[in-house]
Amino acid sequence: MKKVELLAPAGNPEKLKMAVLYGADAVYLAGEKYGLRTASDNFTLEEMKEGIGFAHERGCKAYLTMNIIPHNEDFAGAAEFLDNAVQAGIDAVIVSDPGMFSLVRKTAPGLDIHISTQANVTNAATANFWYEIGASRIVLARELSLKEIREIRKSIPEDMELEAFVHGAMCMSYSGRCLLSNFLTGRDANKGDCAQPCRWKYYLMEEKRPGEYFPIEENERGTFIFNSKDLCMIRHIPELIESGITSLKIEGRVKSSFYVATVVKAYREAIDAYYEALDKNQPYQFDEKWYEEITKVSNRDFTTGFYFHKPTEEGHNFGMGSYIRTYSFIGIVKGYDEEEGQLIVEQRNKFSLGDRVEAVPPKGPYIEFVVEDMYDSEGNKIETAPHPQMEVRIPFRKLPLNSLLRKPANIRNF
Numbered sequence: 001m002k003k004v005e006l007l008a009p010a011g012n013p014e015k016l017k018m019a020v021l022y023g024a025d026a027v028y029l030a031g032e033k034y035g036l037r038t039a040s041d042n043f044t045l046e047e048m049k050e051g052i053g054f055a056h057e058r059g060c061k062a063y064l065t066m067n068i069i070p071h072n073e074d075f076a077g078a079a080e081f082l083d084n085a086v087q088a089g090i091d092a093v094i095v096s097d098p099g100m101f102s103l104v105r106k107t108a109p110g111l112d113i114h115i116s117t118q119a120n121v122t123n124a125a126t127a128n129f130w131y132e133i134g135a136s137r138i139v140l141a142r143e144l145s146l147k148e149i150r151e152i153r154k155s156i157p158e159d160m161e162l163e164a165f166v167h168g169a170m171c172m173s174y175s176g177r178c179l180l181s182n183f184l185t186g187r188d189a190n191k192g193d194c195a196q197p198c199r200w201k202y203y204l205m206e207e208k209r210p211g212e213y214f215p216i217e218e219n220e221r222g223t224f225i226f227n228s229k230d231l232c233m234i235r236h237i238p239e240l241i242e243s244g245i246t247s248l249k250i251e252g253r254v255k256s257s258f259y260v261a262t263v264v265k266a267y268r269e270a271i272d273a274y275y276e277a278l279d280k281n282q283p284y285q286f287d288e289k290w291y292e293e294i295t296k297v298s299n300r301d302f303t304t305g306f307y308f309h310k311p312t313e314e315g316h317n318f319g320m321g322s323y324i325r326t327y328s329f330i331g332i333v334k335g336y337d338e339e340e341g342q343l344i345v346e347q348r349n350k351f352s353l354g355d356r357v358e359a360v361p362p363k364g365p366y367i368e369f370v371v372e373d374m375y376d377s378e379g380n381k382i383e384t385a386p387h388p389q390m391e392v393r394i395p396f397r398k399l400p401l402n403s404l405l406r407k408p409a410n411i412r413n414f
Contacts, residue, residue, distance in 0.1 A: 004241050004248055006271060007163065008264045010062075011253035012042065016051045018261040019060075021362045021402050023268030026061035026247070028094065033081060034066040034074070045084050052089040061091040066104070067116035070097055079107045086111060094139065105134055112136040114163065122148070124155035127162075137161035137246065142231075146243045146307050153244030161246040166233040167263055168251025169300070232302035234290055237270045239307075258329030258348075259297045261404055262360065266290040296327040296406065325409050330357070331385075331392065333403040342375070342393040345405060352384040355407050361400040369396060 008024035010016035019027045029051065030042045043051060052062045064085050068074065078100070082093065086108045093111055095101050096118035104113055114137040115121060115130050122141045130138060140149065142165055153162060231251070233240060240248060248271070250263055270290045277284040301324065330351040335344035351357070353374060359367045376382050377391035385392045 003275060004271060005163075005246060006264065006267055007063075007247045007249040008260060009168075009250060009253040009255070010051065010260075011255070013047050013051050015253070015257050015260045016062075017054060018257045018402070019264050020055050020058050022261040022265040023362070024060060024264050026063060026091070027055060028063040028065055028249075028253075030065045030253070031081060031085060034068055034070075034078065034100075045088065048085060048090075049088040056089060062089070063092045063094055063114060064090045065094045065116070066100055067094050067096040067118050068100075069118065070100055075099070075103065078103055082107050092136070101133075101135070114139055114161075117141055117165065124152045127152055127156045127160065131157055131160045137163055139163045139165075139249070140245075143306050145309070146239055149243045149245060162244060163247035163249055164240070164245050165231060165251055166240060166248045167231055167267065167294075168255075169228075169230055229301045229303040230299045231305045232291075232294060232299075233304060233307065234267060234270055234294060235286055236304065236307070237267075237274050237286075238284055241271075241274060255298075256329060257332075258404055258406065261362075262297045263294055265360070265362070266293045298325045300324065327358075327406045328409050329404065329406055330355075331405040333359070333399050333401060333405070334391075335401065336398045337393065338398075340393070341395055341397075343396050343399060345392045345394060347385045347388065347390045347392050350384065350386045351405075351407055357405050357407050359399050359403050359405055361403040363400075367399065 003025075005025045006023065007026045007028060008019035010019055010027040010029040016027050016029060029048070031048060032042055032044060048064075055062045064082075066078070066082070070078075082104060085093070091112065092114050093104050093108075094114045094116050095104060096116035101113060101115075104111060113135045115135050117139040119130075119139075120141050121127055121130070121138045122144060127138045136159075138160070140152075140162055144152075144164075149162065149164065156162075233248075248267065250260075250267065252259055252263070267290075270286070273287070274284050328349045328351075330349045331345040331347050333343055334346050336342070337344060351371065353371055355371045357369055357371055359369070361367070371394060373395050374382055374385065375393040377393070379393075382392075
């Protein structure tokens with residue numbers, strides 16, 4: 001059996017690096033144009049070359065998103081942009097629009113084309129249509145059940161690949177085709193500039209009583225009527241793989257490096273455990289620690305989306321629109337001073353003496369310790385690390401490069 005691909009978001013060069021180091025088989029990224037996440041840092045051409053080179057050196061593929069719903073002016077320069085991306089080594093391009101598909105076919109005839117979830121592919125007939133004109137992969141609509149995915153798999157060519165989202169934020173609109181942001185803010189969601197008004201708090205107002213607001217639910221704070229919980233399918237790896245999906249996709253190009261590394265690592269371990277059990281002809285056992293790890297990054301509670309049934313009210317978080325954060329990402333291990341026996345850490349969020357810290361290496365379990373001493377880059381003893389990206393030295397044993405440091409949010413041991 002060919003192993004399923006674990007596909008991770010790469011919103012900038014650091015996130016790409018973390019995705020690769022923590023276990024992704026492939027990453028998806030955008031340049032400075034044509035992608036659907038303008039809020040992420042994205043990649044300059046030079047960064048794209050370096051990032052793709054880093055991925056390829058470690059056996060990881062890189063896919064370019066050009067999946068906006070384009071207008072006439074968006075095609076100006078698109079062919080040149082794509083040609084530069086091909087020269088940078090991109091392995092495939094993701095599109096949603098037939099015009100953009102045609103441009104890719106003409107500009108880079110040998111390049112694999114993946115059809116974005118924005119194209120709303122919900123049936124085998126549409127998948128076969130895209131296959132017949134040259135697409136190699138379909139990113140399935142998020143509104144499909146596992147049963148429907150199995151039916152599609154049986155009705156398309158064997159070499160046609162299927163990709164599906166398995167983790168991350170869910171859009172309240174059909175396959176992400178939403179005009180709410182355009183209407184309320186003038187920001188075009190279909191060009192990557194969504195303001196996420198689905199996460200806002202809403203009240204009901206009667207026409208003849210302006211200014212008098214009525215909560216839609218009994219909760220006096222109002223209600224977040226469009227706010228979906230996040231998708232999480234880590235407890236269902238066997239069902240996903242056995243449905244015929246080729247690639248399991250994690251959402252989150254705008255999320256942090258901490259999010260990318262933590263989620264990718266958890267899914268990597270769960271997927272590897274499935275294949276190890278298969279090789280040994282043993283039953284697969286889900287380890288609850290994988291789910292617990294995922295809960296340590298920001299989330300909106302979890303749902304299985306449409307995979308097992310149409311979402312009910314349980315799939316929405318009506319009480320709040322913000323993220324749940326139980327842990328803070330405080331730093332990355334950048335080196336080790338052998339002479340002094342100190343970890344060299346690049347700070348990402350404030351931490352202090354007495355904090356209980358968990359170090360998460362790219363492979364293996366996390367290591368827990370308490371920060372008993374800390375020094376700045378000049379060797380001065382300090383009690384807290386308040387400055388973004390400052391160098392901090394912590395006496396401790398050597399840890400793998402790029403290990404992440406986290407601590408329970410707003411909790412101190414001493």
